[in-house]
Amino acid sequence: RQEDTALLAKHLKIPLNKALKKYTIPDPDKPGVLDFKHIKPCKFYDPAAKGCKLYSARPWSCRIFPFLGIYGSEDRVKVNESCPGSVETMKALTAAMEEARNERLSPGAYSYEEIRAAKVALRSALENV
Structure with missing residues (x-):
């Protein structure tokens, strides 16, 4: 997300073009989309403090870790299996x-519009994380 790079550049007090060059790469499958470079171990992790050096300006992918959004899809999420909590959460969500699918087949089930509105509300809440 471009706003992630802008926030990162502002936090690091570097020009946006420098942040783009240093921390992003073009997505080979999606023209015009940039991905953050996968730098391992994370360049911004501080082992002494056991935390992120730019926590308040961290990218969206870090904010929602270990859940990894799949761009272009509103109904799919990928989970980092190294986090047992995320695996358990995904099992509960599944x-x-x-259960919601089964209820939908019965009388009085939620309408498609109600489910879509709930998804929009959830997405909005996640963006404020």
Whole structure:
């Protein structure tokens, strides 16, 4: 997300073009989309403090870690399996979705519009994380 790079540049007090060059790469599958470079270990992780050096300006992908959004898809999420909590959360979400599907087949189930409105509200809440 371009706003992630702008926030990073502002936090590091460097020009946006320098942040783009140093920390992003073009996505080979999506023309015009930039990905953050995968630098391991993370360049911004401070082992002494056991935390992120730019926590308040961290990119969206770091904010939602270990859940990794799949761009271009509103109904898919990828999970970093190294985090047991995220795996358990995904199992719970999957069970809840299955229950919602079953309820949808019964009278009085949520309408498509209600489910879509709930997704929009969830996305909005996640953007404020």
